[in-house]
Amino acid sequence: MTIATVNPTSGKTEVVLEPHSPGEVDARIGEAHRAAAVLRQTTFAQRAEWMHRAAAFLDEHAEGLGELITVEMGKPIGQSVAEVAKCAKAMRFYADHAEEFLADAPLADPTTVGASGAWTRYEPLGVILAVMPWNYPLWQVVRFAAPALMAGNAGVLKHASNVPQCAMALDALFENAGFPAGSFRTLLIGGSEVAPVIADPRIAAVTLTGSEPAGRSVAALAGQHIKKAILELGGSDPFIVLASADVAEAARTAVRARINNNGQSCIAGKRFIVHTDVYDEFAREFTRLMVGLTVGDPLDAATEVGPLATESGRAELAELVEDARAKGASILTGGSAPDVDGWFYLPTVIADLPDDARLIQEEAFGPVASLYRACDDEDALRLANQTGFGLSSAVWTTDAEEEARFIAEIDAGAVFVNGMTVSYQELPFGGIKRSGYGRELAAVGQREFCNLKTVWKA
Numbered sequence: 380m381t382i383a384t385v386n387p388t389s390g391k392t393e394v395v396l397e398p399h400s401p402g403e404v405d406a407r408i409g410e411a412h413r414a415a416a417v418l419r420q421t422t423f424a425q426r427a428e429w430m431h432r433a434a435a436f437l438d439e440h441a442e443g444l445g446e447l448i449t450v451e452m453g454k455p456i457g458q459s460v461a462e463v464a465k466c467a468k469a470m471r472f473y474a475d476h477a478e479e480f481l482a483d484a485p486l487a488d489p490t491t492v493g494a495s496g497a498w499t500r501y502e503p504l505g506v507i508l509a510v511m512p513w514n515y516p517l518w519q520v521v522r523f524a525a526p527a528l529m530a531g532n533a534g535v536l537k538h539a540s541n542v543p544q545c546a547m548a549l550d551a552l553f554e555n556a557g558f559p560a561g562s563f564r565t566l567l568i569g570g571s572e573v574a575p576v577i578a579d580p581r582i583a584a585v586t587l588t589g590s591e592p593a594g595r596s597v598a599a600l601a602g603q604h605i606k607k608a609i610l611e612l613g614g615s616d617p618f619i620v621l622a623s624a625d626v627a628e629a630a631r632t633a634v635r636a637r638i639n640n641n642g643q644s645c646i647a648g649k650r651f652i653v654h655t656d657v658y659d660e661f662a663r664e665f666t667r668l669m670v671g672l673t674v675g676d677p678l679d680a681a682t683e684v685g686p687l688a689t690e691s692g693r694a695e696l697a698e699l700v701e702d703a704r705a706k707g708a709s710i711l712t713g714g715s716a717p718d719v720d721g722w723f724y725l726p727t728v729i730a731d732l733p734d735d736a737r738l739i740q741e742e743a744f745g746p747v748a749s750l751y752r753a754c755d756d757e758d759a760l761r762l763a764n765q766t767g768f769g770l771s772s773a774v775w776t777t778d779a780e781e782e783a784r785f786i787a788e789i790d791a792g793a794v795f796v797n798g799m800t801v802s803y804q805e806l807p808f809g810g811i812k813r814s815g816y817g818r819e820l821a822a823v824g825q826r827e828f829c830n831l832k833t834v835w836k837a
């Protein structure tokens with residue numbers, strides 16, 4: 380497995396990094412293990428000072444780091460710079476709230492358990508392994524690392540092999556901000572070398588954001604070694620537009636929900652399920668807006684859709700579209716790769732999907748939207764819940780009863796009403812069904828990698 384920056388805009392290899400040898404991997408885990416022992420003795424205030432310093436570094440270098448993200452994976456530059464800012468914000472959030480999130484909680488009346496005092500406390504687990512994807516090369520890592528380090532854990536990262544420079548920037552970030560050496564270490568290794576890292580007794584737990592096959596394999600290995608795992612896997616989120624919705628606003632938001640990050644987000648709206656009364660209006664407006672998008676060089680601030688991150692990702696996306704086309708679906712716009720260098724794919728809208736189209740069940744990781752006509756609300760719910768995924772969802776309605784029904788009956792880790800799904804540091808993030816288990820972000824995300832210790836005192 381080559382660990383390299385291959386610019387998706389040109390297809391050219393820009394930087395190749397030497398993978399870490401087994402000896403280097405061992406030494407890096409050792410450093411993290413020693414750092415974890417030091418970190419657990421530090422105070423929240425000390426860790427908060429370092430975390431604030433790391434956040435300040437990100438703010439100061441947002442432009443340069445944003446450019447690095449864009450060069451490595453093709454995200455439009457404005458979104459890349461915003462990703463860096465989002466990381467800094469989350470780091471400050473955990474710096475300021477970790478002590479409160481992890482505070483001791485006393486039992487109001489300890490005599491009920493025959494004690495003079497009883498309480499719970501959150502303690503760090505040790506070294507947490509993070510296996511992370513390329514789509515948000517800094518954010519996916521920081522949303523694990525900021526709460527983990529603030530809880531007193533150390534982290535080791537196996538990042539996607541196509542974003543190695545981002546991975547090494549993260550390796551330096553926390554230590555340069557003052558955290559003990561080794562508090563956060565990147566391992567430049569291929570996917571096949573993850574198993575021994577999970578098995579290593581110095582690793583306490585693992586978190587993975589990535590594909591379903593990767594999730595299965597990491598969860599199985601973690602289970603074998605009785606280590607906790609958090610999985611954030613794929614999604615094929617429904618974006619539901621009901622008859623009472625503001626259709627024009629829904630269509631504008633739907634486009635953003637679909638093409639954000641060049642369509643490569645687990646929480647992107649991917650399946651657009653529209654009540655028959657407003658279907659034609661929505662389909663017309665949505666398609667018009669998708670046709671009008673500016674596709675091009677992601678370093679150009681005017682670009683709205685850049686290339687896909689990898690050639691193989693584009694090939695997989697094209698296969699899904701060809702499958703639908705061959706089975707009789709209507710391609711309302713797009714449906715091909717433009718004849719230019721790089722791994723571009725045109726913003727695409729597909730309707731009239733037959734039941735056996737792969738797009739109905741599989742995740743389209745790119746700017747490809749599928750439209751579904753729902754004959755009524757019941758049908759919209761059926762379509763929304765028909766995939767094996769359950770990450771997030773969006774529903775557009777101005778009717779209070781409809782709103783309550785969809786919030787209750789959509790099978791997903793989140794429901795956004797009259798908006799698109801966005802991850803916020805203040806809100807738990809994660810899925811059900813084949814989208815994984817456990818939660819990231821908010822207080823609950825930080826507690827996932829703590830030992831909730833019960834104390835009972837006679």
Ligand SMILES: O=CCCC(=O)O
Binds near residue numbers: 515644645646801802
């Ligand atoms: O790809 C999934 C995560 C996207 C996000 O946190 O915005």
